[in-house]
Structure formats: C-alpha cells, structure tokens
Amino acid sequence: MSELFKRSFQLFKLTIRRDRIRASIWIFALAFFTLIIPGSFQNLYPDQQDRDAMAVTMENPAMVAMVGEGDLDNYTIGAMSAHQMVLITAVFVGIMSILLFVRHTRTDEEEGRVELIRALPVGRLATLHATTMYVVFVNVVLAVLVAIGLMVQPIESLGIEGALLYGATLGGTGICFTAVTALFTQLSDSSRGATGWSIGLLLFFYVLRAIGDIGSEALSLFSPLGWTTKTMIFTENHWWPIFLMLAFSFVVLLLAYRLNAKRDLEAGLFPSKPGKARASNNLLSPFGLAFRLQRTAFISWAVGMLLLGISYGSVLGDLDSFFQGNEMVEKILVQEEGYSIAEQFISIIMTVMGMIATIPALISMNKLYGEEKKSRLELLYAKPVSRKTMMGSYLLVAVINAFVSVILAGIGLWAAGSTVMDDPVSFGTMIGASLAYIPAMFVMIGLSALLIGLKPNVVSLTWVYLVYSFIIVYMGNLFQLDEWFSNVTPFGHVSQLPVDEFEVVPFFGLIGVAIVLVVAGLTFYSKRDIQG
Amino acid sequence: MEKVVDIKRVTKKFGDFKALDEVDFSVRKGEVFGFIGPNGAGKSTTIRILLGILKATEGQATIFGKDVWNDSMEIHRQIAYVPGDVNLWPNLTGGEVIDLFAKLRGGRQTKRREELLERYKLDPTKKCRTYSKGNRQKVALVSALLSEADLYIFDEPTSGLDPLMEQTFQEDVRNLRQEGKSVLLSSHILSEVEKLCDRVGIIRDGTIIEQGSLEELRHLTRHHVLLETTSSLDGLRDVEGVHDVNQDGNTYRFQVNAEQMDQVIKFASQYPIQKFESAPPTLEDLFMRHYEGTDEVVE
Structure with missing residues (x-):
C-alpha cells in the first residue's frame, strides 16, 4: 500500500517550489480581499441603524439568492461582512483550488511530465497525493491567515471563534473543491475537460444553493456551497458544516485515489467523443474562424453581463431606504434635482456596466495579436486572405461583443428593476442608456486596432487605459479631480442617461474618433511584418 | 527556363x-x-x-x-x-x-x-x-x-x-x-x-x-576513392589533388578533387589494382565543406 505513495513528499515539495509565486498571489489576494471588508463596512455603516437598513435590503430574495442567508436580526459588522462576503470569496477559493489542482495533475500528464516522474521509483499515486497535499496546504495557509487577520482587527463584533470559523469555512470549501477536482481529473482525459467539469459542478452547487435558500431549504444541504453559508459566522458560529465538508472531501478523495490507482496514464473514464470530421459552413471564413475561436467566451460573457444587470437591477427597489443618509454614497451620487435615487443609481451602474462590457470587446480585438504571437496567422496569410479582411473580422467580432454585452446588461437591469421598483424606468430609456456607451467602447476597440497595427507588443496598454477610465469616471466625484482627467478618456464624454441629457456632439464625435483609429490601425497593420 | x-x-x-x-x-x-x-x-x-x-x-x-x-x-x-x-x-x-x-x-x-x-x-x-x-x-x-x-x-x-x-x-x-x-x-x-x-x-x-544543380555542385568538391592493391602505393600522397589519405594495410582511402581524377587514375594504373571504388560527394560533404571553415576550399 505505502508503495503507491512513495516519494509523495518530495513531489509535494517540488510542487510548492514550482508554484511558490502563483500560490502566494492567490493566497495574498484572497486574504487581502477578505480582510479589508470589515474595516470598510465600519466606515460605510458606522451605526447599527445603517446596518439594520442594509439588513432590510438583504431580505430581498434576489440578494438571498446571490449571497445566501444571514443572521439579519443581529446584523453586526462581523455578521454583515461574513454574510455578504464569505460565499463569493469561497467561490473564488474553489476556483483557485480547481485551477491549481488541474495544473499539477492533468496538465502535467498531458505535457508528458507525469510520464517522466512515473518512470522514476515513485509511487503510482504520488502525483495525485502530492497535488492533494499541496492544494490542501494552500487552503490551510489561507484559512490561518484569514483567521489571524480577522482576529487582530479592532472591531468588537469580530470574535475569535468567528474569525477561526471564517478561515475554516473558506479553507473547507477550498478542500471540497480540491476533492471534486481530484475526482474529475480521473474521469476526464484532458485538463480542459477536468477544469470545465469542476467549474461546472461549482456553478451547479451555487445555483442549487440559491434555489434552496429562497425556496426549498433542503436543497441547500446537498450543496457544499450551501454548507458554506450555514456557518453563521460571528453570530451563532456553527461548526457542523465544516465537519460535513471534511467528511465529504475525504469520501470523494478516496474515490479519486481508487480510480487513479486503476486507470492508465493519460486515460480518462469519461469516453472522449470524436470531433467533427468536416467543418460547418459557418466556420469557413476569416470571420467565421475568429468568431468560432471565441464562441465559448462570447456566450459566457453574454450570460455574465445579463446576470450582472439582473443583480444590480434587483436592488433598485430598496435604494431609497438603503442610501438615505449614507455619506459615502452621497459623495458618489451628486444629488440631481428631479431624479430619484434609483435613476441616479442607474446612471452610475450603466457606467460600471459599460466599462465591464468593454472587457469582452477588448479581449476579442486583442486576440488578433494573441493569434499572431502563437504563430497561427502565418498559415492563414499564406492563403489569399488580406490583412484588412483579417483585422476586419476581429473588429466585427469585437463590435458584436460590445453591442451584445452592453445591451444584455441593460436588459437585465431593466428586467429585474421593473419587478422591484414602484415606478420602473421604461425599457426604451434603459436601452438608450446602454447604447450611449457604444461609441466609447468603439474608441477602445479602435485604440486596440491601432496598437495592433502600429506597436503590437504594447497592446496591453488598452487595459491600463480601461482601468484608468474606470477609476476616473467612477470615482471622479469622490476625488474631486480636475475635469481634465475625465476628458482624456472616452468614457468621460458619454452622456450618463437617464440623468444627463443626451448630447449628440460627443456621441458622434466619439464614433468619428473610433473610425479614425480603425482606419489608421488597418493601414499600419497592412504594412508591417507579421511575426508568425 | x-x-x-x-x-x-x-x-x-x-x-x-x-x-x-x-x-x-x-x-x-x-x-x-x-x-x-x-x-x-x-x-x-x-x-x-x-x-x-x-x-x-x-x-x-x-x-x-x-x-x-x-x-x-x-x-x-x-x-x-x-x-x-x-x-x-x-x-x-x-x-x-x-x-x-x-x-x-x-x-x-x-x-x-x-x-x-x-x-x-x-x-x-x-x-x-x-x-x-x-x-x-x-x-x-x-x-x-x-x-x-x-x-x-x-x-x-x-x-x-x-x-x-x-x-x-x-x-x-x-x-x-x-x-x-x-x-x-x-x-x-x-x-x-x-x-x-x-x-x-x-x-x-x-x-x-x-x-546550382547537384551535378554542378559536386564538380566543386572531392570524390571519395578506395583503392586496394597487392603492393604499397608510394607517392600517392604527392599526386596533385589527393587529400586525406588513410592507409590500412594495402587498402587506401582518400579524397580526390573532381578535376584531378584523371591524374589519380594514371598514377594508380602503374600498380596491380585489385579494387577501385569511387563515390561522388554527398550533399553532406558539400554542406560540410561550407561550414567547416574555408581553409581547404578547392580551387
């Protein structure tokens, strides 16, 4: 038996050595994200009155579906932080565990590294065991850091037991998904498949819990993410979900180990189905190819934007009670006469969603350079395919992405908003507010096209520019910055409907700028050397 | 063409x-x-x-x-x-x-x-x-x-x-x-x-x-020759165009510039030859000739 595990510990050390930076970044980012929350809630909601108002908002079924149940009658800073943050953080801990696990098992197996290891006097289960130890270790370190970090904060409601439980909940959820991934890496025969199945199951558990939390309680108990929300950290401090998590992980891991000991290297237990022998007609053009390569991402972003719209929309009904007298919010929302807080909120939310919707559009455009770096364009350019056709195809995909993302966000916002608001905003207004962002998004796409044509190695500057735009436009009022700062970003010229009047000149001005950028991009791109 | x-x-x-x-x-x-x-x-x-x-x-x-x-x-x-x-x-x-x-x-x-x-x-x-x-x-x-x-x-x-x-x-x-x-x-x-x-x-x-064509390029480089005789070939090394002579008993392996093959045959014909093999240079020879320095380039 011990033969199977031989030299696991050496491999464990090797794994840590390989991932010391990657794992540190994950741990640091997740811990940081968790630990800044109580302090900022302290600033945002200094009085119990504010927090109780927030608690009322959180009774909304949409919020329960999103963040899970909490102890709303006893909504201290601690209870509030845990209620609003622990589930979403746990989801990211789960994703971290999945990615780290697949990286050291299936990916290594695909790349032939496991074969190299297995040829040495190393146990058959050593790779799996070392990876399990490693990902569990990462989760434990995260749990300890979070627990200590919460304990040392000078906030009364953050008790020691709650702090320990918070860490244990995050770590425990991570270990559950470590086990789930261990199982899927045996079942699927590719790293993509294993990652896809694991993340798919994570989403399934999330939705199962959401349905359970708003309706049939029992369903939540069948989801590890349901257990996550049942801990009631900083109020009742339930430990039983943690034991349930560990028991679940142990059983699933046992099954994974058994399967691993039996299966052949590079084999999976799911049958891998053959792909298409012939291409469908949709694929057979530069545009068809560009779209096909991004199809999954396109659909995921579309769904994501719709959900984002819906989740913002679902809070529109309670805004007035929620924001009244909150200083921070008042600074961001400069009171405009004649508009309700909800309408002002919509303007701000559209700004945020407009910029988030720019992300998939930019990814689409920048992919043209990504393809070049991977030397996949050389074969295409050896055919009678012009540079302009190729760049044009990626431009078109990016533009479609921009439209779909921003409109779906608007539709989601409208659909959820109109069910919870007493005086809903009309569909036309909401779509208008979304479309107002299109020219600014075109400018971002155009900028990417220009850089790809002129100096492709700095094309990632488009991201820096987007982040800059976000900070300036979103937080501009807060920092009381000079107008100059927002004039240099396209998003600074967008009419923030429905509060602002629609202005024609900047709208078409931005489109004009975008056209100039695209034409310049096409021209330069046709003239330069292609790397591969 | x-x-x-x-x-x-x-x-x-x-x-x-x-x-x-x-x-x-x-x-x-x-x-x-x-x-x-x-x-x-x-x-x-x-x-x-x-x-x-x-x-x-x-x-x-x-x-x-x-x-x-x-x-x-x-x-x-x-x-x-x-x-x-x-x-x-x-x-x-x-x-x-x-x-x-x-x-x-x-x-x-x-x-x-x-x-x-x-x-x-x-x-x-x-x-x-x-x-x-x-x-x-x-x-x-x-x-x-x-x-x-x-x-x-x-x-x-x-x-x-x-x-x-x-x-x-x-x-x-x-x-x-x-x-x-x-x-x-x-x-x-x-x-x-x-x-x-x-x-x-x-x-x-x-x-x-x-x-150029392989024929043309071969012309620029040396052929491999193997000679077997019953007596030793004194003076082979002095024949113009002969290089890298390797002697193993009465078996000689050497290289000959393509243009000077005639002289080698005339020289060898004075001896009782048991075996004469000549192989054209391979592309590898051509290639190596260009890559192994230039001190021995044939005129």
Whole structure:
C-alpha cells in the first residue's frame, strides 16, 4: 500500500517550489480581499441603524439568492461582512483550488511530465497525493491567515471563534473543491475537460444553493456551497458544516485515489467523443474562424453581463431606504434635482456596466495579436486572405461583443428593476442608456486596432487605459479631480442617461474618433511584418 | 527556363540585425529546388518574405512574375505552404482546419481528401490540441497537397514525420514534379534534398553561398576513392589533388578533387589494382565543406 505513495513528499515539495509565486498571489489576494471588508463596512455603516437598513435590503430574495442567508436580526459588522462576503470569496477559493489542482495533475500528464516522474521509483499515486497535499496546504495557509487577520482587527463584533470559523469555512470549501477536482481529473482525459467539469459542478452547487435558500431549504444541504453559508459566522458560529465538508472531501478523495490507482496514464473514464470530421459552413471564413475561436467566451460573457444587470437591477427597489443618509454614497451620487435615487443609481451602474462590457470587446480585438504571437496567422496569410479582411473580422467580432454585452446588461437591469421598483424606468430609456456607451467602447476597440497595427507588443496598454477610465469616471466625484482627467478618456464624454441629457456632439464625435483609429490601425497593420 | 520564384538581392533587417544579406536565387518552372542551411541562417525569413508576411528591406522578390508584397493575394491563390512548425487552433479538429484552408484558398476540394487522409493516416475527428507535432504537420501537408497550386513551398515539412511518412511525402513531391509543378523545399535532411531536388541553394548567415544543380555542385568538391592493391602505393600522397589519405594495410582511402581524377587514375594504373571504388560527394560533404571553415576550399 505505502508503495503507491512513495516519494509523495518530495513531489509535494517540488510542487510548492514550482508554484511558490502563483500560490502566494492567490493566497495574498484572497486574504487581502477578505480582510479589508470589515474595516470598510465600519466606515460605510458606522451605526447599527445603517446596518439594520442594509439588513432590510438583504431580505430581498434576489440578494438571498446571490449571497445566501444571514443572521439579519443581529446584523453586526462581523455578521454583515461574513454574510455578504464569505460565499463569493469561497467561490473564488474553489476556483483557485480547481485551477491549481488541474495544473499539477492533468496538465502535467498531458505535457508528458507525469510520464517522466512515473518512470522514476515513485509511487503510482504520488502525483495525485502530492497535488492533494499541496492544494490542501494552500487552503490551510489561507484559512490561518484569514483567521489571524480577522482576529487582530479592532472591531468588537469580530470574535475569535468567528474569525477561526471564517478561515475554516473558506479553507473547507477550498478542500471540497480540491476533492471534486481530484475526482474529475480521473474521469476526464484532458485538463480542459477536468477544469470545465469542476467549474461546472461549482456553478451547479451555487445555483442549487440559491434555489434552496429562497425556496426549498433542503436543497441547500446537498450543496457544499450551501454548507458554506450555514456557518453563521460571528453570530451563532456553527461548526457542523465544516465537519460535513471534511467528511465529504475525504469520501470523494478516496474515490479519486481508487480510480487513479486503476486507470492508465493519460486515460480518462469519461469516453472522449470524436470531433467533427468536416467543418460547418459557418466556420469557413476569416470571420467565421475568429468568431468560432471565441464562441465559448462570447456566450459566457453574454450570460455574465445579463446576470450582472439582473443583480444590480434587483436592488433598485430598496435604494431609497438603503442610501438615505449614507455619506459615502452621497459623495458618489451628486444629488440631481428631479431624479430619484434609483435613476441616479442607474446612471452610475450603466457606467460600471459599460466599462465591464468593454472587457469582452477588448479581449476579442486583442486576440488578433494573441493569434499572431502563437504563430497561427502565418498559415492563414499564406492563403489569399488580406490583412484588412483579417483585422476586419476581429473588429466585427469585437463590435458584436460590445453591442451584445452592453445591451444584455441593460436588459437585465431593466428586467429585474421593473419587478422591484414602484415606478420602473421604461425599457426604451434603459436601452438608450446602454447604447450611449457604444461609441466609447468603439474608441477602445479602435485604440486596440491601432496598437495592433502600429506597436503590437504594447497592446496591453488598452487595459491600463480601461482601468484608468474606470477609476476616473467612477470615482471622479469622490476625488474631486480636475475635469481634465475625465476628458482624456472616452468614457468621460458619454452622456450618463437617464440623468444627463443626451448630447449628440460627443456621441458622434466619439464614433468619428473610433473610425479614425480603425482606419489608421488597418493601414499600419497592412504594412508591417507579421511575426508568425 | 521560366522562373517561378525570382529573388534579387533581397536584404532583410530586424532593427540593426541583418537577417538576410542580398539573397539571390531563383526556382525554375517544373523543378524541385532544395533550400538548405542550418537553423538561423535565414531560410524561414526568406520564405516569409516570399509569402508577403515579412517585407523585404531592400531588393526585389517575385513569384509568377508578381511582386510578393504588393500582389500577395493573387500569388496566394496559386501556392501552397507548409511551415516547419505548424501551429493550429486547439479547439478545432484536423478535418475542420483542412476544410477551412481549402475554402480560404477558394473552393472546397473533396475528391482527394479522403484518399490523402488515408494515405497520411490522419484522423480528422481529433482536436488539434491532441495532435503530436507530426500530426499537425500532416494536417498542413494534406491541406497543401489537396490544393491545385502551381508552386509548393515546404519549410522542413518532414521534421516531425516518421520514416514511412517521409517516404510517402517524397513520393508525393515526385508526383508534383511529374505534373509540372514547382517546389521550393527547405530542409535539414540532406539525403532527402539529394533524392528529390534538381537544384540546390545553400544559405549561410543570410547569404546564398552556393547554388546550382547537384551535378554542378559536386564538380566543386572531392570524390571519395578506395583503392586496394597487392603492393604499397608510394607517392600517392604527392599526386596533385589527393587529400586525406588513410592507409590500412594495402587498402587506401582518400579524397580526390573532381578535376584531378584523371591524374589519380594514371598514377594508380602503374600498380596491380585489385579494387577501385569511387563515390561522388554527398550533399553532406558539400554542406560540410561550407561550414567547416574555408581553409581547404578547392580551387
């Protein structure tokens, strides 16, 4: 038996050595994200009155579906932080565990590294065991850091037991998904498949819990993410979900180990189905190819934007009670006469969603350079395919992405908003507010096209520019910055409907700028050397 | 002879680095031209200039008499290209890629598709992610051979193929030549070039240092000779044109300049010869002669 595990510990050390930076970044980012929350809630909601108002908002079924149940009658800073943050953080801990696990098992197996290891006097289960130890270790370190970090904060409601439980909940959820991934890496025969199945199951558990939390309680108990929300950290401090998590992980891991000991290297237990022998007609053009390569991402972003719209929309009904007298919010929302807080909120939310919707559009455009770096364009350019056709195809995909993302966000916002608001905003207004962002998004796409044509190695500057735009436009009022700062970003010229009047000149001005950028991009791109 | 590819004094600079320095050669209609040189000598850069992917800094290159940069669309309708390192899209199948390439070239050939897939033993239903280097190369090869091109450009096409597939490929290149197509074949495998090519160009440090038919090039270098006699051949070393004499008993191995073969035979005929073998230089000899320093270059 011990033969199977031989030299696991050496491999464990090797794994840590390989991932010391990657794992540190994950741990640091997740811990940081968790630990800044109580302090900022302290600033945002200094009085119990504010927090109780927030608690009322959180009774909304949409919020329960999103963040899970909490102890709303006893909504201290601690209870509030845990209620609003622990589930979403746990989801990211789960994703971290999945990615780290697949990286050291299936990916290594695909790349032939496991074969190299297995040829040495190393146990058959050593790779799996070392990876399990490693990902569990990462989760434990995260749990300890979070627990200590919460304990040392000078906030009364953050008790020691709650702090320990918070860490244990995050770590425990991570270990559950470590086990789930261990199982899927045996079942699927590719790293993509294993990652896809694991993340798919994570989403399934999330939705199962959401349905359970708003309706049939029992369903939540069948989801590890349901257990996550049942801990009631900083109020009742339930430990039983943690034991349930560990028991679940142990059983699933046992099954994974058994399967691993039996299966052949590079084999999976799911049958891998053959792909298409012939291409469908949709694929057979530069545009068809560009779209096909991004199809999954396109659909995921579309769904994501719709959900984002819906989740913002679902809070529109309670805004007035929620924001009244909150200083921070008042600074961001400069009171405009004649508009309700909800309408002002919509303007701000559209700004945020407009910029988030720019992300998939930019990814689409920048992919043209990504393809070049991977030397996949050389074969295409050896055919009678012009540079302009190729760049044009990626431009078109990016533009479609921009439209779909921003409109779906608007539709989601409208659909959820109109069910919870007493005086809903009309569909036309909401779509208008979304479309107002299109020219600014075109400018971002155009900028990417220009850089790809002129100096492709700095094309990632488009991201820096987007982040800059976000900070300036979103937080501009807060920092009381000079107008100059927002004039240099396209998003600074967008009419923030429905509060602002629609202005024609900047709208078409931005489109004009975008056209100039695209034409310049096409021209330069046709003239330069292609790397591969 | 009509020139299908004509490169005149093409120079390519990347910043300060001169990758090609006045490269000059041509491929004639209906011939297989071998393009040889070590890694980094400029083979792929030359080919990429021919494809209009890189722009020549100076000089002129044409294919079918058309400028490779300005008229690339027209040229590409009539050429097929297989790179040395085939990079495909991991989430498309081989079959999809073959169809895509056929369509982009114009038309969707199906007639020989199954036959070629069978011939190269390629499963078109596998995702490119799962293909080995050799299989990815086969995808590009099948796609190229499916096209009804006039010029085929192969950049180290067999570097990932097994010996059997290599033979299949060589047969196909011979068939292409019989059909009157032109082929530019860049390769590391000198025996392959020797078997297939009518003419050869050797590139070193971005410059073509030798170009011509194998016969012509052989003329410039030494033959290998083996002599067996019953008595010792005194004075063999002094015969003009004889180099690197190796004596093992009464067996002599040495090299002879092609032009001075006559003198060697006259000298040897004075002795009781039991065995006389002469082998022409291999391409490898030609190649090595250019790469192992220049102190022994034959006049």
